[in-house]
Structures are given as structure tokens and as C-alpha cells.
Amino acid sequence: MQARFSRRRFLQSLGAAASAPAAAYDSRSAPLISSSMAGSSSGFVHPQKVLLWERTRKEVREALQSGDLKAAIVPTGSTEQHNEHLALITDAATATLFAQQAALRLYPRVTVSTPCPVGYSPYHMARKGTLTLRKETFLAYVFDVIESLTAHGFGTILVVNGHGGNHGLLKGAVPEWRRKLGVTLDAVSYGEGYKEEELATFLTSYRQKLDGELDTLARQTGHSHASENETSIVMAAYPDRVRFVTLEEYDRAGLNYESDMPPKVWEYMEPFDAQRTTNPENPRDRARQEQALLATPEKGERLIALGTRYIVDRLQQMIQATDAGRPWP
Numbered sequence: 265m266q267a268r269f270s271r272r273r274f275l276q277s278l279g280a281a282a283s284a285p286a287a288a289y290d291s292r293s294a295p296l297i298s299s300s301m302a303g304s305s306s307g308f309v310h311p312q313k314v315l316l317w318e319r320t321r322k323e324v325r326e327a328l329q330s331g332d333l334k335a336a337i338v339p340t341g342s343t344e345q346h347n348e349h350l351a352l353i354t355d356a357a358t359a360t361l362f363a364q365q366a367a368l369r370l371y372p373r374v375t376v377s378t379p380c381p382v383g384y385s386p387y388h389m390a391r392k393g394t395l396t397l398r399k400e401t402f403l404a405y406v407f408d409v410i411e412s413l414t415a416h417g418f419g420t421i422l423v424v425n426g427h428g429g430n431h432g433l434l435k436g437a438v439p440e441w442r443r444k445l446g447v448t449l450d451a452v453s454y455g456e457g458y459k460e461e462e463l464a465t466f467l468t469s470y471r472q473k474l475d476g477e478l479d480t481l482a483r484q485t486g487h488s489h490a491s492e493n494e495t496s497i498v499m500a501a502y503p504d505r506v507r508f509v510t511l512e513e514y515d516r517a518g519l520n521y522e523s524d525m526p527p528k529v530w531e532y533m534e535p536f537d538a539q540r541t542t543n544p545e546n547p548r549d550r551a552r553q554e555q556a557l558l559a560t561p562e563k564g565e566r567l568i569a570l571g572t573r574y575i576v577d578r579l580q581q582m583i584q585a586t587d588a589g590r591p592w593p
């Protein structure tokens with residue numbers, strides 16, 4: 265990743281959003297995770313207008329009554345280690361970013377509900393700072409948020425997930441939730457919007473993988489987490505959440521995620537031991553750190569555009585199904 269990234273250049277690249285003072289976004293945005301990026305295809309929409317938690321009850325009521333507001337996105341993420349260089353909030357922040365970008369493009373039809381900031385991450389507990397929910401806690405939380413939205417009359421709800429550990433849990437739960445709630449409901453991870461061949465046209469590590477140039481299993485398997493892909497997204501949207509860490513600094517820290525674990529942490533990690541034996545964690549962690557050095561904000565902008573388009577398409581189809589009284593999917 266780049267050693268320095270000019271915040272002013274970043275703001276200038278945002279077009280309409282940059283016309284408002286950056287300080288106002290910094291102080292007024294939601295705790296931790298809101299994005300200050302605008303992206304409506306038809307004129308300027310203040311980015312906070314699509315965030316449910318920034319609205320008043322009057323604004324939500326009137327938008328629902330008028331029929332303008334039809335759908336809600338529920339972002340789900342995690343608070344977990346993202347190697348040495350990305351803030352722990354990365355997955356919650358990126359899920360919220362993609363949700364907000366999609367809602368802006370579909371304004372005023374879509375709102376973004378308050379995100380779930382902690383996910384299912386026991387296998388990251390060996391790294392300091394990671395928080396994890398139990399599976400049942402995570403699913404109960406997400407269901408309760410969705411049910412609250414249905415109580416207010418939202419007939420179309422899409423969970424946009426930013427963390428791999430939540431993915432299978434959400435996919436498994438959605439059919440049952442649909443039956444219970446009787447609304448147009450779905451869950452996607454923003455990474456589902458990416459095709460490896462497409463990413464290989466502008467991400468070095470993906471091209472090297474497709475060309476068979478990555479020599480170790482560790483280098484071939486780190487892609488989705490904290491490496492070139494995710495680091496680029498954070499550099500583009502949240503430069504304050506990226507630190508520059510060299511491989512020399514990484515090696516000097518002498519990290520060992522296969523043996524240096526207190527008993528309490530081992531309890532979290534034990535069910536994942538078999539996986540770590542076939543694909544040891546130390547080389548994989550280092551490969552991610554190495555691939556993160558390929559990240560740039562420009563790559564991140566392309567990734568954000570691709571992932572947002574995927575979510576917009578999905579939501580448009582869902583809203584059409586609800587309007588037509590068709591079952592989903």
C-alpha cells in the first residue's frame with residue numbers, strides 16, 4: 265500500500281460530496297462506521313439521508329407513508345483483526361459503505377439500518393482486539409433488527425454482509441426468516457459481486473493466482489481478508505483506518521499464531537485446529553501482509569463500484585418482486 269495518501273485528493277475525488285466541508289462529515293457521521301461518500305446518479309443527496317439512525321421518526325414516518333421509502337438494508341460486519349495494518353472495524357465499515365452507496369443510487373427508495381458491528385469470528389481470537397459473538401447471538405440480533413423493520417412496514421429487506429464468518433450463517437437462516445416474516449428478504453456478502461477473472465484485470469494478486477504464479481498455498485489462499493482487495497477498499501473510503509506496515513516490521517514483531525495462545529483463547533480456536541494444520545496460519549498471515557502492499561486507493565474505487573452495482577441490481581429486483589406481489593426469490 266502507499267505510504268501516504270492525501271486526504272484532500274481523496275475528498276476531491278468524491279465529486280459532489282467534497283463540496284461540503286470535510287470537517288462536518290467527520291464530526292457528524294455515525295460512530296465508527298458511517299461513510300461520507302455520496303453517489304446518487306441523479307444529483308446530490310446528502311449521504312446521511314440514507315442512514316436510518318440519522319433520521320428522525322417524523323422523517324421515517326413521512327417517507328414510509330408517501331410510499332417513497334420501500335426497502336431497508338441491514339449491514340453486518342465484524343470487529344476483528346485485519347493483520348497489522350487495518351482497523352478492527354473494517355468489515356462493519358465496508359458493509360456499511362456498500363449499503364450506503366447502493367442506497368444513495370436508489371434514493372429515496374432505500375434506507376440503511378444501524379449495522380451489526382460484531383460478528384462470528386472465533387477463529388480470529390488469537391489476534392488481540394478481536395471480538396466475537398456466538399452463532400446464536402449473531403443470528404438473534406440480525407433477526408430482531410429485521411423483524412423491527414417489518415413491524416414498521418418495510419416489505420423488502422436485504423442483509424449486506426462484509427465478513428466471511430457471518431456468510432454461511434445468514435444464508436442458512438434466511439429461508440426460515442422469510443417464512444416467519446412473510447416479506448421479500450435476502451442476504452448477500454458484497455464479495456459475491458466479484459468474479460475472479462474480472463478482479464484479475466486490475467488486482468495483481470488475483471492475476472498472479474490465475475496465471476499460476478503464486479508459489480505457496482499461503483499466497484494462494486489469503487485473498488479475501490486484509491490483503492490487496494480489502495486493503496484497497498479501505499484506502500479508498502477510509503484512509504484514516506489504514507496504517508503503513510512494511511514486511512520488515514512484520515517479521516521483526518516475531519508473531520506466532522500457532523503456539524502463542526493462552527488457554528482461554530485456545531478454547532475459541534480449538535474447533536478450527538484441523539483447518540490450521542492443513543493450511544498453517546503463520547505463513548498465511550504473512551502472505552496477507554505481503555499482498556496488502558499491492559493495494560492502492562484507485563483499485564479500491566473500482567472494487568467499491570463493482571460491489572455496489574451488484575447490491576443495487578439485487579435490490580431493484582427485490583423491490584420489483586414486492587411491488588408485483590411475486591414471491592422471492
Ligand SMILES: [Zn+2]
Nearest residue numbers: 354355490494
Ligand atoms: Zn475483512
